[in-house]
Amino acid sequence: MVFSSLLFLFRFLPCVLLLYFITPSCMKNTWKNLVLFLASLVFYAWGEPVYIVLMLFSTIVDYINGGMAGYFINRNRKRAAKLFVFLSVVINLSLLCVFKYTGFIVSIWDAVTGMDVKVKELALPIGISFYTFQTMSYTIDVYREDAKAEKNIINFGAYVAMFPQLIAGPIVRFKDISVLLRERRSTIEKMSEGALRFVIGLGKKVILANQAGEIFKTVTAYSGENLTTVSAWFGMLMFALQIYFDFSGYSDMAIGLMSVFGFPIPENFNYPYLSKSITEFWRRWHISLGTWFKEYVYIPLGGSRKGAFRTFFNIFVVWFLTGLWHGASWNFIAWGMYFCFFLVLEKLVLWKLLQKLPAFFCHMYALIIIYFGWLLFAWEDIAHHRIFIKAMAGSADAGFVNTNTMYMIASNAVLLVLLIVGSTNIPAKAGTWICNKNEVLSNLLKTVFISIVFLVSVAYLVNGTY
Helix, strand or coil: CCCCCHHHHHHHHHHHHHHHHCCCHHHHHHHHHHHHHHHHHHHHHHHHHHHHCCCCCHHHHHHHHHHHHHHHHCCHHHHHHHHHHHHHHHHHHHHHHHHHHHHHHHHHHHHHHHHCCCCCCCCCCCHHHHHHHHHHHHHHHHCCCCCCCCCHHHHHHHHCCCHHHHHCCCCCHHHHHHHHHHCCCHHHHHHHHHHHHHHHHHHHHHHHHHHHHHHHHHHHCCCCCCHHHHHHHHHHHHHHHHHHHHHHHHHHHHHHHHHHCCCCCCCCCCCHHCCCCCHHHHHHHCHHHHHHHHHHHHCCCCCCCHHHHHHHHHHHHHHHHHHHHHCHHHHHHHHHHHHHHHHHHHHHHHHHHHHHHHHHHHHHEEEEEHHHHHHHHCCCCCHHHHHHHHHHHHHHCCCCCCCCHHHHHHHHHHHHHHHHHCCCCCCHHHHHHHHHHHHHHHHHHHHHHEEEEEEEHHHHHHHHEE
């Protein structure tokens, strides 16, 4: 089940909201958390019920590990507590390796040894990359005394399985949400803000990301003889915008739903395509993942405190793991190493230069590096990379531009404008300006806008079912 489906919007979500808000807030929200936990299990089981067992296993294992770590921390026995942190990390990473990386590991083994080992392809459990990171962060937070061990397994289960941010994050650290599991209130203001944010995210996904994705598929389907330089650049622009609106749209929907249930959670995107450097881009893109790797990998390895060589080694480790986290194939590792290279280059050489250049040139530098990076992300097959790099470099077999390319761009001009403007902070600034001038008019326009976005999104979803 996904948020951008009629089943979720008109059946699952209304039922969950009804059950949640008629459930009393007694026993420090335990009953409400039980509703969220059970609803999340239903959501999770819709596609592949057997993987409920995997999530429950991860929940129980880290409930025990975190509890035992907290028990020994309270008795000043850090070495014993560290054992349970180690168990949490090993078990969670083992789950990831088995279900996400087995095929990749076997393919490497076959390439090295010349063998042909046959393994059964396992379906990737939904959200496993997110909930394993969340449960590891729980045990580590308890060990560091950043949070107390959760004694109520229902509360902990709700934290692990919380369906709003199960599919695509944000990754929520336990220390950021532990108090809210017991003490929170859903106000009319929070609910209306959450609903607004959810609909904006839905529109990003259904109206913008999906349409950009269709254009990218069209361009990708071109053979080398039909791909022009302009169509290659246009296609990669569509992919860059698709992946932003897809991912940030899901994050907006998650943040909105969590707000409805009384959980304010951190932002995950901050207009990343406005960045003027690669360093800035990764402070704005998938913020929760970057924060997780910084707090639980980069800083424990020593961060930037142990000299230049160690700093660059730590950056390398983080970006190797970041690439691997995104997917089990070499192109994702290459993608991670690509951005690692430019982050190190900026630290060593480019940072002072970028400080002196006009903002426009810094912005264009960042966008070009980012767009070429998405080339590595887009395909596992290196043949596609070669074709597109060749075309984007001006050596396309079909020439610089042709009538098909011009027609494709012209027929999608409105969508292109919406995508580009929507990826900036212009809409937010315009909304703030109108609100400051006339709050009544602002609320009226906001209601009309959200209603249109919701109705158009539903129309697209209905059309997609036929």
